[in-house]
Amino acid sequence: MSQQSESPSSNESAPGARRFGILLLDDEEGILESLELTLGDEYRIHSARTGEEAPEILEREEIALVISDQVMPGMSGVDFLERVKERRPQALRMMLTGYADLGSLTRAINQGHIYRYVPKPWEPDELRLNVRRAVETFALQEQNSRLARELEQANERLRRENVFLRREVERRYAFDQLIGESPAMLRVFDVIEKVAATDATVLVTGETGTGKDLVARAIHYAGARKERRFVAQNCGALPETLLESELFGHRRGAFTGAHADKKGLFELADGGTIFLDEIGETRPGMQVRLLRVLQDGEIRALGSSETRKVDVRVIAATNRDLRTEVAERRFREDLFYRLRVVEIHLPPLRERRTDIPALAHRFLDQVGRKMARSLEGFTQAAMERLLAHPWPGNVRELENEIERVVALSGDATRVSVDMLSEEIRGAGETSLPAAEDGSGAVVQDLNKAVDSLKRRMIEEAIRETGSKSRAAERLGIPRQSLQKMMKRLGLGGDDD
Ligand SMILES: Nc1ncnc2c1ncn2[C@@H]1O[C@H](COP(=O)(O)OP(=O)(O)OP(=O)(O)O)[C@@H](O)[C@H]1O
Ligand SMILES: [Mg+2]
Secondary structure (H helix, E strand, C coil): CCHHHHCCCCCCCCCCCCCCEEEEECCCHHHHHHHHHHHCCCCEEEEECCCCCHHHHHHHCCEEEEEEECCCCCCCHHHHHHHHHHHCCCCEEEEEECCCCHHHHHHHHHCCCCCEEEECCCCHHHHHHHHHHHHHHHHHHHHHHHHHHHHHHHHHHHHHHHHHHHHHHHHCCHHHHCCCCCHHHHHHHHHHHHHHCCCCCEEEEECCCCCHHHHHHHHHHCCHHHHCCEEEEECCCCCHHHHHHHHHEECCCCCCCCCCCEECHHHHCCCCEEEEECHHHCCHHHHHHHHHHHHHCEECCECCCCCEECCCEEEEEECCCHHHHHHCCCCCHHHHHHHCCEEEEECCHHHCHHHHHHHHHHHHHHHHHHCCCCCCEECHHHHHHHHHCCCCCHHHHHHHHHHHHHHCCCCCCEECHHHCCHHHHHCCCCCCCHHHHCCCCCCCCHHHHHHHHHHHHHHHHHHHHCCHHHHHHHHCCCHHHHHHHHHHCCCCCCCC
16 A cells, blocks of 8 residues: 555644544444544544543534444444434545445445545555544645535625626716705805815714715715725714724724724724714714814724824715804813814705705605606795795605605605695685685684795895895894794794
């Protein structure tokens, strides 16, 4: 045989010696001892006298190979190895047999339950060689399945990356999605365009639903960083430590549950833009860390002592009044000034009602396409109601209203007053006789009707005179009364 050339010094340990475990099962102590003598130098040997001891060893130890005697009291070796196969399919199995019980042995080999059988008595060198081959086979199988697992994980990562890229492409055209014709929005577009060409930090403010998200994306995708990532994080959604780990990353073991190193969003956004939404919700500790990034462009992962430079443009947004937050010491003044290098304020929809028709038509088209309904527009009366409603939820509320209308539109071809929801139907009803669009809507609540009329008159007076003081004069009431009335009617009592 050629074992001499394969194992030139079979007593010396092979590379990676004793890395692999072998389980020996035999009821004769003497056999176990001599097997241990033959194999103990190269492998970790675990011996068992009965089949009952074996499962625990298989459970506890990394076993590459099981060598079992064929004839034992209680259970045959073939049966035992079959059970091993169920428990640890990856371990190879060898049978030691004194006289060939050919029937069961051939069956076992043919069914793949055992890898090889060793005749008793054995040649030590031959046994060593056979065991070495078995262990190599085991190691190859292990490597194979590890590689397969890694490949699967890599595929999964790629798939996720793909989904991310596709979604970003869909959002790319955020600027085209921004609709507005009011002077206020035209000014906003102008600022977006100018600021997009720079790396300046931007603070976007405005009530909920005014389009802060959309504006942040528009700035990113209109600028030089558009080929790199735009990542968004809602700072109000997570407890402080988790938020810190999301933004700055963490090292393995930084806190319970940190099983591996993790990159933070600042690092992922390197070269691109990070959007810190709801910045007004951050706690003082987080504010200090953000200040540091804005000042030095440096981040430090949780649990790490090293800092790292990143090149990230920061856009922040909030629907809180940060000046009040600063005055009441909930928000750091230095951070506030660092953030609002440029501030873009999005006025509530009720202060730019001229945007309503364009927005309503855009949503009608969009939603109509999505739901496969084609409505060609609004009746004049319906549009007037949309124009008169105060829209506390701003553009998002308008979008939702249109979605609701389209979903319930049946076979209507135009949106009429009776299709609008009740709060909106109520708006502006005084100046609109119920008969006008045949909806049959009638003025049922005198107070509501009067409010609606007042709202209209005030808005008109302000529009035509250009200031609240002159509007008050025209309406024949003191300025303070006008202020109060506007507040109550949801017209925004801010000074002009
Ligand atoms: N000017 C606009 N043109 C077209 N769609 C808009 C406009 N402004 C807002 N929208 C749409 O209105 C919805 C709400 O906008 P967005 O999520 O940007 O608001 P937000 O200010 O971030 O609100 P929140 O403070 O609640 O997060 C979105 O579906 C957005 O696409
Ligand atoms: Mg938002």
